[in-house]
Amino acid sequence: MLEKNIDFEKYNQMKEAPENEPERQYYFIAKAKELVKKESERLGRTLTCAVITFGCQMNARDSEKLAGILELAGYELVEEETADFVIYNTCTVRDNANQRVYGRLGNLNSLKKKNPNKKIALCGCMMQEDSVIEKIKQSYSFVNLIFGTHNIYKFAELLVTMLSNDSMIIDIWKDTDKIVEQLPVERKYPFKSGINIMFGCNNFCSYCIVPYVRGRERSRNPKDIIREIEELVADGVVEIMLLGQNVNSYGKNLEEPITFAELLKEIEKIDGLERIRFMTSHPKDLSDELIQVMKESKKICRHLHLPLQSGSSRILKDMNRRYTKESYLELAGKLRKEIPDLSLTTDIIVGFPGETKEDVDETIDVVKKVQYDNAFTFIYSKRTGTPAAAMENQVPEEEVKENFDRLLKVVQETARERVKLLEGQVADALVEEINEHDASLVTGRLSNNTLVHFKGDHSLIGKIVTVTLKECKGFYYLGEMVE
Ligand code: 5AD
Ligand code: SF4
Numbered sequence: 001m002l003e004k005n006i007d008f009e010k011y012n013q014m015k016e017a018p019e020n021e022p023e024r025q026y027y028f029i030a031k032a033k034e035l036v037k038k039e040s041e042r043l044g045r046t047l048t049c050a051v052i053t054f055g056c057q058m059n060a061r062d063s064e065k066l067a068g069i070l071e072l073a074g075y076e077l078v079e080e081e082t083a084d085f086v087i088y089n090t091c092t093v094r095d096n097a098n099q100r101v102y103g104r105l106g107n108l109n110s111l112k113k114k115n116p117n118k119k120i121a122l123c124g125c126m127m128q129e130d131s132v133i134e135k136i137k138q139s140y141s142f143v144n145l146i147f148g149t150h151n152i153y154k155f156a157e158l159l160v161t162m163l164s165n166d167s168m169i170i171d172i173w174k175d176t177d178k179i180v181e182q183l184p185v186e187r188k189y190p191f192k193s194g195i196n197i198m199f200g201c202n203n204f205c206s207y208c209i210v211p212y213v214r215g216r217e218r219s220r221n222p223k224d225i226i227r228e229i230e231e232l233v234a235d236g237v238v239e240i241m242l243l244g245q246n247v248n249s250y251g252k253n254l255e256e257p258i259t260f261a262e263l264l265k266e267i268e269k270i271d272g273l274e275r276i277r278f279m280t281s282h283p284k285d286l287s288d289e290l291i292q293v294m295k296e297s298k299k300i301c302r303h304l305h306l307p308l309q310s311g312s313s314r315i316l317k318d319m320n321r322r323y324t325k326e327s328y329l330e331l332a333g334k335l336r337k338e339i340p341d342l343s344l345t346t347d348i349i350v351g352f353p354g355e356t357k358e359d360v361d362e363t364i365d366v367v368k369k370v371q372y373d374n375a376f377t378f379i380y381s382k383r384t385g386t387p388a389a390a391m392e393n394q395v396p397e398e399e400v401k402e403n404f405d406r407l408l409k410v411v412q413e414t415a416r417e418r419v420k421l422l423e424g425q426v427a428d429a430l431v432e433e434i435n436e437h438d439a440s441l442v443t444g445r446l447s448n449n450t451l452v453h454f455k456g457d458h459s460l461i462g463k464i465v466t467v468t469l470k471e472c473k474g475f476y477y478l479g480e481m482v483e
Contacts (some may be wrong), residue, residue, distance in 0.1 A: 006184075008033060008072075021153065021180045025069075028156035029184075032073035035163040040074065043117070048083040049075035054101065055091025057279060058214075058243055059124055061194040062152055063089045066123075068184035069156050077186065082111055085119045090126035092209055094381035098126055105140050112142055119162060121145035123152060127172060128213035131384065141168065148172040149214055153180035175215040181224050189432065191462030192239040193232050197225055197263070201245035203282065205309070206320045206391075207352060209383040210245060219244075219251050222263055229270055238464065239275035239430055242267075247278050248285035261289040268299050274464060275430065275447065276300045280307060283331055284322045291338050303449040304335065307347040308375075311366035312359035315352055319388075325362060332370045343373035343418075343448035350407055351380035351400035353391035360403040364410050371418045373448065374475065375411040379404055419450055420472040426482060427452075429467045431460040444479075452477040 011023075011030035018024050040047050049070045053063040066087060067077055075085060086108060091097040101122075112118040120143050126132050127148045136143055145162040147155070150173040161169050179199065187193050200215040201208075229240055242263075244250060251258040260278075267276055276299045283306055294300050310316050313324040323331075335342055348363060367375065379400055382389045429444025429452050436443075442456035444467060452467050453476065460481075467479040 017157075021178075022182045025153065025156040025180070025183060028160045029069060029072050031160045032069075032156055032163065035160065036074035039117070039163075046076045047074065047085065048078045048080075049085040049087070050078050050081055050083040051087045051089060052081070052104075053089045054097050055089075055093065055125065057194055057241065058196070058245075059089050059091060060188070061196060061243060062124070062149075063087075064185050064187055064194075065152065065183060066155055067186035069159070071186050072184055073156070073159065081108060082115070084115070084117060085121070087121040087123065090122060090124035092124075092126040092129060092132075092213060092383070094378060095383070096381070098132070101126060102135075102140075105143070109140070109142050119144045121147070121162065123147045123149075123155075125149055125210070125213040129209075129384075133170065133172065137168070137170075143168060146170045146172070150174075150176040150178075153178070153183060177216075177218060179218060179220055181220075181228075187237075189462075190236050192241070192430070192432070193237045194241045194243050195225060195228055195232070196220065196244070197242045197247060197278075198244035198250050202249075203246060203322075204320060204387075206318060206387040207349065207380060207383065209386055212385055214245065217246070217249065217253065219254050221254065222251070222258055222266060225263065226266060226270070229267060229273065233270060233272040236462065238273065238462065239277065240267075240273065242276070242278040244278075245280060246282040246285060248281050248287065248290065259287065259289060261287060261293040264290075264293050264297070264300060268297055273299060277303065277449075279305050281305060282307070283328050286331060288334075291335060294342075295339050301447045301449065302339065302341050303343045303345070303373075303447065305345045305347075306332070306335075308363070308366060308370075309347060309349050310352060310355070310359065311363035312355070313362075315355055315359050318354060318391075319349075319352060325366060329366065329369060341448065343450070344370060345374040345376070345449070346370075346372050347376045347378065348407065348411075349378050349380050350404045351395045353380075353388055353395065354393040355380075355395055355403070357399075357403065360407060364407055367407070367410050367414055371414050372411065373418050373450070374415050377404065377408055377411060416472075416474055419475055422446075422448075422450070422469050422477070423472045424469065426466055426468050428464050429454075429479070430464050431456065431462065433461065434458065450476060452479040454479040454481050456481060 006026050008030040011027040017027045051063045051067050053059050090101050198219040200217045201211045202217040204211050250260040311325050427446050431442050431444045435441035435453050441453045444452050466482040469477045469479050471478045
């Protein structure tokens with residue numbers, strides 16, 4: 001939709017790149033188009049490109065932006081890593097994500113030996129760490145381009161530099177206050193989309209590397225957000241997911257401050273938009289105003305992801321989370337009372353420095369009391385540069401493992417019970433895809449985020465249909481469409 005408005009011929013005629021964004025990037029997309037075309041002609045085939053995403057929904061959205069530019073530049077987007085150009089959009093929130101990238105890079109090197117034209121780029125959170133850049137320079141010198149989270153909007157420009165150079169290009173910024181609007185995006189799903197409403201994080205939870213790699217909190221202008229959603233709806237999107245590390249503090253630093261709840265009210269008015277989701281909510285900033293807006297809304301989905309991290313007030317203090325076990329339980333109680341059909345999900349870390357068996361008992365107690373529909377449990381990962389990494393009382397691996405298993409058991413039991421509550425009921429589901437294992441079924445998502453599988457075909461994809469939830473299979477349902 002956007003690309004139709006860009007006159008690439010005009011940008012191609014220009015002698016020099018414009019200073020202003022996004023025009024500057026349009027100019028470089030036009031240049032990239034020429035370079036890709038030439039290479040395609042030389043090889044006698046279309047060039048292929050794969051964007052591989054690690055990590056969270058933010059990264060998934062960033063990957064769609066990269067894909068949008070690559071497609072305009074003339075690449076055919078594929079999934080296979082045998083592609084002519086492979087980009088890894090990396091995550092560094094836990095060390096195992098980093099290790100996976102290094103492992104897969106070794107494999108890419110073998111593929112590159114078979115295809116000398118192959119190009120490899122790395123971007124995302126991991127690239128914001130100096131130690132990672134050093135390691136790649138030393139041990140993975142076959143990588144062609146490295147950039148970070150702050151200059152991703154410059155991807156078209158970096159692409160042109162990479163295509164016109166043989167040496168490794170590295171461009172990492174420490175921070176930025178810039179938000180560039182109106183860049184092309186290639187969505188993974190035609191009917192649903194993520195939308196960044198803010199970037200970065202100011203919370204500095206003591207275990208978390210995100211504030212260091214994603215920079216300070218910046219909110220987008222409400223007008224730009226609304227315009228983007230309107231364009232998406234005109235393009236067939238019915239469900240949106242508003243993205244930010246801490247959406248509840250949206251708008252506080254804007255020139256004309258606005259609350260997240262006020263933004264939601266504006267978004268609710270958009271005709272044709274059926275469902276609104278958002279992620280992630282920090283418990284310390286979740287306002288009564290937001291609960292009311294959710295309660296009254298016809299479009300906001302009945303799902304809230306509310307990371308707990310720990311149920312021990314002592315650990316929460318060391319984590320710098322700025323709430324206690326009691327205040328979290330009070331908030332969860334209020335949410336349950338005001339919006340009874342709301343599903344609550346959470347993130348929990350086990351093995352934070354100094355955590356004892358008793359602290360984990362406190363966490364288990366919260367899980368039992370809140371009855372989460374789902375909880376993502378993580379083993380604490382030491383991230384260099386964070387305050388927690390310097391704490392002396394790191395917990396021995398064996399103990400962490402035991403606590404983790406104990407917690408996981410309770411999480412699974414409570415989630416099973418909670419999800420089962422809807423059995424026999426009728427609910428609306430947005431059909432997302434053909435079932436991965438059985439092509440006679442489609443997979444739909446309920447407002448509360450639970451999946452349901454039922455008989456159907458391609459024609460249903462992107463539609464909201466009514467389904468009877470026949471049988472709960474633990475974390476999902478088997479259902480039947482109501483004709
Ligand atoms: N170790 C383990 N889990 C972490 N998370 C963030 N940092 C760490 C870490 N150092 C988890 C938190 C967060 C989720 C996205 O990742 O639970 O909510
Ligand atoms: Fe990390 Fe805490 Fe910010 Fe979430 S709120 S990104 S856990 S620092």
